[in-house]
Amino acid sequence: MNLLIRLLITAGIVMLLAHFLPGVAVSGLAAAIIVAIVLALLNAIVKPILVILTIPITILTLGLFLFVINACIILLADKFIDGFGVDGFWTALLFSILLSISQSIAYSFLKEGKKN
Template sequence: MNLIIKLLLNALAVFILAHLLNGVTVDGYVGAIIVAIVLAILNVFVKPILVIFTLPVTILTLGLFLLVINALIILLADKLVDGFAVNSFWTAILFSILLSILQSILYSIFKEQKTD
């Protein structure tokens, strides 16, 4: 159940950012859910491989190259999902930064209260 809630929160974040940023478009709620699922799959399977291959560059840039990797993941999702479009690489970087911030805000609002 926790996975479904996180996917729906990610879809909400994608939908909100698509309406706020000029260079990002998504076709409706279903398109946002599909983008959230594709981003989750890419983050699980593709991102670790990219991080391992680019580890020396990531170390040299003190981790800032991870922003480039996140942008590449978003551009890959743009190519895989028909109802999702990102105009440029710089828009993808801005989208990834804002998506991370919005996801952390939404997760903190909707996180489950642990009982001791």
């Protein structure tokens, strides 16, 4: 149940960011839900492999290279999903940063609701 709520929250954030960010397009709610599912799968499967392979450069950049990995995950999701489009690397980087911040805020409200 918690996973479903998180996916729906992420889909809503994707829709919201696509509305406000130029260069990001989502064809509808169904596409946003698919984007949320694909991003969850890519973050669970591909991202750990990329993080391990890029440990030296991540250490040299004090962790800032993880932003590049997140942008690559967004661009990879763009290639897999027809109803989702990102114009370029810098747009994907901005989208991934805003998505991460928005998810952190939304998930913190979800945790506060559990405590009460």
